[in-house]
Each structure stands twice: as C-alpha cells, then as structure tokens.
Amino acid sequence: MSVTTVERASADEPPETEPSYLTAENTISSWLLTRDHKRIALLFFASITFFFFVGGMAATLMRLNLATPEGLLQPSVYNRMFTMHGIIMVWFFLIPSIPTTFGNFFIPLMIGARDLAFPRVNLGSWYVFNLSGLVVLYSLVMGGADTGWTFYTPLSTSFANGYVFAAAMAVFINGFSSIMTSLNFVVTIHRLRAPGMTWMRLPLFVWGIYSVSVVMLTATPVLTMDTFLLAVERFVGTGLFDPAHGGDVLLWQHMFWFYSHPAVYIMILPAMGVISEIIPCYARRPIFGYAGMVIALMAIAILSFFVWAHHMFVAGISIYSAVFFSLMTFFVAVPSAIKVFNWTVSLHKGSISFDAPMLYALGFVLLFTVGGVTGLMLATLPVDVDVHGTYFVIAHFHYIMVGATVSAYFAALHYWWPKITGRYYPEGWARFSAILTYVGFNFTFFPQFILGYLGMARRSYTYPADWQSWNLLSSAGASILAVAYALPLLYLGWSLIWGRKAGPNPWRATGLEWAIASPPPEHNFERTPTVTLEPYSYDPEHGSFVTQEGRSHAR
Amino acid sequence: MPDSALxxxxxxxxxxxQQGDTAELGIWAFLINETIFFGALIFTYFLYRNFYPHEFAVAAKDTVLWCGTLNFLILITSSLTMVxxxxxAAQGERKAMILWLVITCALGFAFLLVKxxxxxxxxxxxxxxxxxxxIKPGEGNAGILFWAFYWVATGLHAIHLMAGIGLVLYMLLWRIRRGLITPAYYAPLxxxxxxxxxxxxxxxxxFPCIYLVGRS
Structure with missing residues (x-):
C-alpha cells in the first residue's frame, strides 16, 4: 500500500482498523452486559419503542371511545386507559426518549470522547428502567390505576381502587434511571470533552442534553420523595396527605408539580437541541445567535423551577402566589421565543433542502409555536380559570409534548439513522411520513382546542352529542397519526437490510460524530480529535463547510 | 507495597x-441530587411543624434523646476516622488506612445497633x-404526622448508612485487599x-429536627 492512499484515507475517512460497534461481538451477553454507550442507546431504543406503542394503544382505545358520545368502554376502563396512557407516555417514553437514545449515542461522539464517564452506571440505568417498566406493566395487566397520571391526593391515597401503589412504585423506580442517566451526562460533558472543545464550541444538542440533565438531576429527587411518601401513605395510611390527620392535600400537588413542570422542559430541551443541529445542516448556514441559544437553553432550565404552581391556579392557592407564578410563566416564554426566532432567522438566505429531518424540524417549530402561544394563554389567570381542566389544556400540552417532542424524536431518528446503522433510509417514504405526521397531528389536536374552549372536560368518557363532529374529526386525525408513527418502523426496518450504504458524512455536517465511520467503530475515535472551530461552519453560497476539526470541504 | 505503578x-x-477527578465530580453531582431528596422531606417536616407546633413538640418529647445524642457523637467520630x-491512604500508610476504615465501619454498625x-x-x-x-395526651390528631416523619427520615437515613457500610466493606475486602488503593490513586476511597x-x-x-426543636 502506498503512502498516498493512507494519507487520502485519513483525510476523508479514518482508516477502519477497528470493527464497528455493531459487529464487534455478537453474543447475547455482549449486548446485555455491554458498557458501550452506543449499544446501550440501542437497548434503550428497543425499550422505549415498546412503551411508545403500549401507550399508543391506550390512546387508540381512548379516541375510539370518544368517537361517539355514548362511548365504547366502561367509564372505569376509560379512567384506567387515560391514566396508563399518561404514565407510560410521560415516564416511559417522553422523558427518556431523546436523552437515553440519541443522547447516549451521540454525546460522547460529539464531544470527542470514547465513552460516557460511567459506563456501568449507564448500563445499570437501562436495567432499572426495565425494572420500572415491568412494574408498570404489572400495574397495567392487573387492571391499571385510575387516578390520572398526576396521582392527586386524597383520590390516590384513600379512594382509588386500582393498582395505584404499583403504578406509583413504577414512577419511583423510574426516577433512579433518570438520575443515573442525567448524572452521567453532566459529568461526561464537564470532564470528557476533547482538547479544544470549549463550552462555547459545544454543538447545541450537547447543550440541550446538558441543560436537561441538570434539570433531571435536581428535580427528580423531589418526585422520588413525593412518590415514596405517597406509597407510605397508601400502604400504612399515616395521614401525610390526609386532611383527617391534619395532612395537606395540596402538598402533594406542590411537590408533584415541582418535578412535573420541569419535566415538561425535560421533554422539550433535548428536542430543541436536536432541531438546532438539523436546521443549520439543511439550511447550510450557521445557526443564528449561538450564544443566545445557549443562554436561552439554560434560562429555560432555571426558570422551569419557578413556574410549577401554574398547574394549581384553581386548586385554592393564594391569589398572590398565583400572580407570581403567572408572571414567571410569562418570563419562561421569553427564552422559548428567542429560540423560535433564532431558528427562523437561521433559515434566512440559507440554501434549504426539504429532506425528511428538515420537514420534521420545521414541523417542530410550527407546532412548538402553537403549543407555546396557547401556553401563554393558559398562564393568564382569567383564561386559565375558564379553561382549566378542559380539552384546551390537553391540546396545549400535546402540541408541546407530542407535536414538538415526538417530531424532534423522529427528526433525530432520520438525521442520525445513517450514522447509527450505516444505511440510508428511503427518502420518499420518510418525507411522506413527516408530512403525514404534521397533518394527522393537527387533525387530532386542533379540534381539541375548540372542544376545550366550548367547555368539554378532560378525563370524561362522555360528552353532549353536539360535540361529536369535533370529536370524530379528532379520532379520525388520530388514525392518520397512528399510520404516520407506524410507517417509520416499517421502512427503517427495511433499510437495515436493503438500504443504500452511507459514508461517514452523508449530510455534509460539521460535528465530530460525522468524522468517523458509519456505523462508528467500537471505541469511537482512533485518536482523540482536536477541535479548532465552533460548530455549524456552513457556507450557503458556495455549498462548502468546515468541520469542527478544521477540515474544509468544497461543494 | 508497589505504589509507584499507576x-x-x-x-x-x-x-x-482524569479518571479520579471524574469520579469525584460524579459523587458531588450525586450528592446534589441526594441533598434535594432529603431536602424535600425536611421541607415537608417543617411545613407540618409550622401547622402544628404544639402537637409536634409534645410528640417529639417522646423520642429517646440519649440514643439520638449518642448516635450523633458516633457519626461525627466516624467522619473523623474516615478522613x-x-x-x-494518601501517605501510603496501608496499615493505618485499614485500621481507620475498620473503625469507621464499626462505628457505622454501632450507630445501627443504637438505632x-x-x-x-x-x-x-x-x-x-x-x-x-x-395517641398520647396533648398530641392530638397531628402527632402521628411527626412519627410518620420520624420513621421515614430515620429509615431512609439508615438505608443510606447501610449503603455506606457496604461501600466501606467493598473497599476493605476488594479494592484494598487487591492493592488497588495506592498513594498514586486513591480516588475511589x-x-x-x-x-x-x-x-x-x-x-x-x-438530629436537631427530631430530638431538639421544642424540647427545652
């Protein structure tokens, strides 16, 4: 082999001396006992995909039930369906979704590390997650809980008949998995960055995961303590949340939302990170206002701790604290709006290609904006008093949690699919399902804004016959959405075997993860990379780009 | 003892x-999390204490002060022996390191015994x-809230202490026995x-929350 070939190989793609992480070892124990962050990411991917479809089936039954005013399910079954839908979707899909899969897979790759700081803790997190998953499935199979995902006391402690204890324990155990994963990310991002990878050169996805990890690490223990006290209360009944013994029922709500409002940001911050990777890459220009984006992420993370009582405006809290929390909720809209503006401006004079990840990302920006603006309406005290506990709230948070977060999840899945598997996904099908997601989502949830404004209460299995057309529209939209979510499973599965082989950098992107082979070798980097540039050095006019290691590539 | 080889x-x-630094940052990050965990519980306690100062004071007088105080002294001492x-370990005095660790461990067990x-x-x-x-005279309906807090808090603390004892034993029986703790690398310890x-x-x-407040 001549010298020139070696040099050329090292300029374009690193020499493949190490087998890829997928083929390095193929025994079952090499997967179940792996410490490789990439394999653990795939293990998490399998687990949360399973729970996504379990939670989705509960939603299917709910929408079938609501297609007619008389309903299909018994009221008690309907109660259990929406409770299990909420618990499974929040803790077993949305919260772990992007961090445990793409975070796990790409944080070390993007900062130039060979693994996370604590690989055994990372693997442990997956086992703890599955343990909590077994407990929630036990609760579901035995008949489920019927308290709503919020477990409000004293309903959950004194009156509910379902398997509330098991469901609360599942949430309790699940918290340990969150803590293990987020602790790993915080420490990894602090300590394992490659030389030259300063804080202000971190890709925004890393910042997204960092901010979310800080929130997870500091908010989750409150929920852990809260569910622990709930379990104690339900098991032995000492009266911690029972007014008969002088307990305070609102205390549960305060502690629950002290976690669960930041949890909404736990779901959205990594999604914002994903979108900040995709938009510059497909608009071929640097992100607008990088520093502003970083500050906005951290501002959202911090402010998220001071807005929790906006869930409790009608629960009987004092008007002064309601005004305070209303005001803080307005404040949190500022950094969120900065992000939307920056994404939009990043498109300006870009050379935009509407590939599937970009379609998902643009869908994210639009749906997040609708969800955010309706959130401001709900932060306004008089409006909230009017529409509290109606479908308006349901529609609002589904625009954020499903419209935005799940779109970002699919955007990330398509964007990084060639890196994870070494294969291209079929572009036509992917664009089709991206558009279908957007259409189906709006058909499902926009009618719910109208229903909520008309006064339809959430968690009700029945409604006046006048509202059937809106409900039918919503159910029909849900069936479109179901197809849009199932399709990627089929064509991505197809692409694993028949997909076109992808090179190291199929999207001509700038991050370190694209400098190594696809799929990545077992230990990521042959030699530790040196970073010389901030991310997103794209040039829309000449079609050129410079990677973070400083290698320029012409059109 | 070969302590020159890293x-x-x-x-x-x-x-x-770098590995040692990272492990230490990891434990500090974990302790932030733990602080908030216990913080939520202590917050709950003070909320209820604020609601029912009299009932709590009456109930708290029934705690066994000498046990709590003895345990306070035991734990403070164990922190010293741990340090x-x-x-x-940093000085390379292997025997002293083991001796102090054994005493630490014994003090941990002593705490559990007293508890x-x-x-x-x-x-x-x-x-x-x-x-x-x-229900004792004067503590009313809310006295049981104090005892609920007492059992949850001391129980969770005891579980944490047992985990600590487990870690010390792991150091003694695994890391130190195999010569993995050296002056050059003692971050795990x-x-x-x-x-x-x-x-x-x-x-x-x-200790003050349970045994001292309102006792006078």
Missing amino acids: PRPEIQFATIA LSINA GYEYYLDFLHKSVPIVAYE EVVGIYWSFVDVVWLFL
Whole structure:
C-alpha cells in the first residue's frame, strides 16, 4: 500500500482498523452486559419503542371511545386507559426518549470522547428502567390505576381502587434511571470533552442534553420523595396527605408539580437541541445567535423551577402566589421565543433542502409555536380559570409534548439513522411520513382546542352529542397519526437490510460524530480529535463547510 | 507495597488523574441530587411543624434523646476516622488506612445497633404508626404526622448508612485487599469518604429536627 492512499484515507475517512460497534461481538451477553454507550442507546431504543406503542394503544382505545358520545368502554376502563396512557407516555417514553437514545449515542461522539464517564452506571440505568417498566406493566395487566397520571391526593391515597401503589412504585423506580442517566451526562460533558472543545464550541444538542440533565438531576429527587411518601401513605395510611390527620392535600400537588413542570422542559430541551443541529445542516448556514441559544437553553432550565404552581391556579392557592407564578410563566416564554426566532432567522438566505429531518424540524417549530402561544394563554389567570381542566389544556400540552417532542424524536431518528446503522433510509417514504405526521397531528389536536374552549372536560368518557363532529374529526386525525408513527418502523426496518450504504458524512455536517465511520467503530475515535472551530461552519453560497476539526470541504 | 505503578485508566479516560477527578465530580453531582431528596422531606417536616407546633413538640418529647445524642457523637467520630483513613491512604500508610476504615465501619454498625435499640424503645412506647400506636395526651390528631416523619427520615437515613457500610466493606475486602488503593490513586476511597460524610451531614440536620426543636 502506498503512502498516498493512507494519507487520502485519513483525510476523508479514518482508516477502519477497528470493527464497528455493531459487529464487534455478537453474543447475547455482549449486548446485555455491554458498557458501550452506543449499544446501550440501542437497548434503550428497543425499550422505549415498546412503551411508545403500549401507550399508543391506550390512546387508540381512548379516541375510539370518544368517537361517539355514548362511548365504547366502561367509564372505569376509560379512567384506567387515560391514566396508563399518561404514565407510560410521560415516564416511559417522553422523558427518556431523546436523552437515553440519541443522547447516549451521540454525546460522547460529539464531544470527542470514547465513552460516557460511567459506563456501568449507564448500563445499570437501562436495567432499572426495565425494572420500572415491568412494574408498570404489572400495574397495567392487573387492571391499571385510575387516578390520572398526576396521582392527586386524597383520590390516590384513600379512594382509588386500582393498582395505584404499583403504578406509583413504577414512577419511583423510574426516577433512579433518570438520575443515573442525567448524572452521567453532566459529568461526561464537564470532564470528557476533547482538547479544544470549549463550552462555547459545544454543538447545541450537547447543550440541550446538558441543560436537561441538570434539570433531571435536581428535580427528580423531589418526585422520588413525593412518590415514596405517597406509597407510605397508601400502604400504612399515616395521614401525610390526609386532611383527617391534619395532612395537606395540596402538598402533594406542590411537590408533584415541582418535578412535573420541569419535566415538561425535560421533554422539550433535548428536542430543541436536536432541531438546532438539523436546521443549520439543511439550511447550510450557521445557526443564528449561538450564544443566545445557549443562554436561552439554560434560562429555560432555571426558570422551569419557578413556574410549577401554574398547574394549581384553581386548586385554592393564594391569589398572590398565583400572580407570581403567572408572571414567571410569562418570563419562561421569553427564552422559548428567542429560540423560535433564532431558528427562523437561521433559515434566512440559507440554501434549504426539504429532506425528511428538515420537514420534521420545521414541523417542530410550527407546532412548538402553537403549543407555546396557547401556553401563554393558559398562564393568564382569567383564561386559565375558564379553561382549566378542559380539552384546551390537553391540546396545549400535546402540541408541546407530542407535536414538538415526538417530531424532534423522529427528526433525530432520520438525521442520525445513517450514522447509527450505516444505511440510508428511503427518502420518499420518510418525507411522506413527516408530512403525514404534521397533518394527522393537527387533525387530532386542533379540534381539541375548540372542544376545550366550548367547555368539554378532560378525563370524561362522555360528552353532549353536539360535540361529536369535533370529536370524530379528532379520532379520525388520530388514525392518520397512528399510520404516520407506524410507517417509520416499517421502512427503517427495511433499510437495515436493503438500504443504500452511507459514508461517514452523508449530510455534509460539521460535528465530530460525522468524522468517523458509519456505523462508528467500537471505541469511537482512533485518536482523540482536536477541535479548532465552533460548530455549524456552513457556507450557503458556495455549498462548502468546515468541520469542527478544521477540515474544509468544497461543494 | 508497589505504589509507584499507576493503574491503567479505563478506556474513556486519557489519564488516571482524569479518571479520579471524574469520579469525584460524579459523587458531588450525586450528592446534589441526594441533598434535594432529603431536602424535600425536611421541607415537608417543617411545613407540618409550622401547622402544628404544639402537637409536634409534645410528640417529639417522646423520642429517646440519649440514643439520638449518642448516635450523633458516633457519626461525627466516624467522619473523623474516615478522613484519617483517606489521609493514611494518601501517605501510603496501608496499615493505618485499614485500621481507620475498620473503625469507621464499626462505628457505622454501632450507630445501627443504637438505632435498632431506639426503635425497640419506640415500639414499647407505642410510637410506631399502624403497628403499635397510641395517641398520647396533648398530641392530638397531628402527632402521628411527626412519627410518620420520624420513621421515614430515620429509615431512609439508615438505608443510606447501610449503603455506606457496604461501600466501606467493598473497599476493605476488594479494592484494598487487591492493592488497588495506592498513594498514586486513591480516588475511589475518597469517593466513599465523601458519601460517608454526606450521610453524617444528613444526621446533623435530622438530629436537631427530631430530638431538639421544642424540647427545652
């Protein structure tokens, strides 16, 4: 082999001396006992995909039930369906979704590390997650809980008949998995960055995961303590949340939302990170206002701790604290709006290609904006008093949690699919399902804004016959959405075997993860990379780009 | 003892020093999380204490002060011995390191012993909600809230202490026995020490909350 070939190989793609992480070892124990962050990411991917479809089936039954005013399910079954839908979707899909899969897979790759700081803790997190998953499935199979995902006391402690204890324990155990994963990310991002990878050169996805990890690490223990006290209360009944013994029922709500409002940001911050990777890459220009984006992420993370009582405006809290929390909720809209503006401006004079990840990302920006603006309406005290506990709230948070977060999840899945598997996904099908997601989502949830404004209460299995057309529209939209979510499973599965082989950098992107082979070798980097540039050095006019290691590539 | 040879760092670290630093940052991050965990509980306690100052004061007088105080002294001392052990590890004094660790571990067990005896006294005094509970004069309906807090807080603290003892034993029976703790790399022992001191600090907060406030 001549010298020139070696040099050329090292300029374009690193020499493949190490087998890829997928083929390095193929025994079952090499997967179940792996410490490789990439394999653990795939293990998490399998687990949360399973729970996504379990939670989705509960939603299917709910929408079938609501297609007619008389309903299909018994009221008690309907109660259990929406409770299990909420618990499974929040803790077993949305919260772990992007961090445990793409975070796990790409944080070390993007900062130039060979693994996370604590690989055994990372693997442990997956086992703890599955343990909590077994407990929630036990609760579901035995008949489920019927308290709503919020477990409000004293309903959950004194009156509910379902398997509330098991469901609360599942949430309790699940918290340990969150803590293990987020602790790993915080420490990894602090300590394992490659030389030259300063804080202000971190890709925004890393910042997204960092901010979310800080929130997870500091908010989750409150929920852990809260569910622990709930379990104690339900098991032995000492009266911690029972007014008969002088307990305070609102205390549960305060502690629950002290976690669960930041949890909404736990779901959205990594999604914002994903979108900040995709938009510059497909608009071929640097992100607008990088520093502003970083500050906005951290501002959202911090402010998220001071807005929790906006869930409790009608629960009987004092008007002064309601005004305070209303005001803080307005404040949190500022950094969120900065992000939307920056994404939009990043498109300006870009050379935009509407590939599937970009379609998902643009869908994210639009749906997040609708969800955010309706959130401001709900932060306004008089409006909230009017529409509290109606479908308006349901529609609002589904625009954020499903419209935005799940779109970002699919955007990330398509964007990084060639890196994870070494294969291209079929572009036509992917664009089709991206558009279908957007259409189906709006058909499902926009009618719910109208229903909520008309006064339809959430968690009700029945409604006046006048509202059937809106409900039918919503159910029909849900069936479109179901197809849009199932399709990627089929064509991505197809692409694993028949997909076109992808090179190291199929999207001509700038991050370190694209400098190594696809799929990545077992230990990521042959030699530790040196970073010389901030991310997103794209040039829309000449079609050129410079990677973070400083290698320029012409059109 | 061969302490000149540095152990090889794990694959994700460049140097063993980086590995040690990372482990210490990890335990500190974990302790932030733990602080908020116990913080939520202590917050709950003060909320209810604020609602029912009189009932709580009456109920709290039934706690066994000498047990709590003895345990306070035991834990404070164990933090000292833990630090002495880490210091000995840094100096390469293997025997002293092991001796101080064994004492630390013994003090941990002593705490649990005293705590167990105190639980027994609480049981005799009918202060165990549900299992054996009697409303004492003056504590009203809310006294049981104090005892709920008492059992949850001391129980969770005891579980944390047991984890600490487990970690110390792991150091003694595995890491140190195999010569993995050397003056050049003793970060694992330091991590255990930081955790151990945290468990002590929790008791530092629980002790006045449970035994002292309102006793006069």
